[in-house]
Amino acid sequence: MVRFLTIAMVVTASVGACDRAFGDRSAKGAVLFSENCAVCHGADARGGGGAGVAGLSKTPPDLTVLAADNGGEFPLGETLATLEGYADGGLRGRQMVPFNDLASDDKRRVRLERGRARVARPLADLMQYLRDVQRP
Secondary structure, eight states: OHHHHHHHHHHHHHHHHHHHHHHHHHHHHHHHHHHHTHHHHOTTSSSOOOTTOTTOOSOOOOGGGTTGGGTTSOOHHHHHHHHHHHHHTOOTTOOOOOOGGGOOSOEEEEEETTEEEEEEHHHHHHHHHHHHTOOO
16 A cells, blocks of 8 residues: 555655646747737737738737637647747748747657657747647
8 A cells, every 4th residue: 555655656746746847848939929929919929910021921829829720739749840840940931030049959849740859949849838838
């Protein structure tokens, strides 16, 4: 019985630490979003910004419906590819400034729809924030 309680306490502590880690990532992602994305996508990520941005030719998309637009599943791989493209300036034909703040040698493992990927910690944080702001 004591052994079971000890194991239960360790598992509970681990889950709590994991929740705090995701919360920390989301909070850091919120700061990155505010600094890099909110000017166009709005402070609430619903695409309401961009009015004062020179050269902006269309309304930025609502980032809170990425999961809803993908059958209820947040499109991790597609979102990562898009963010990495902006981080390294590799997306052609898009009117967005490269996000040098998102590039980093500090890598983090992220679970994708098919396997895992090692991504820069700021990108992982931003992806966690975007996952957290999804609405139905």
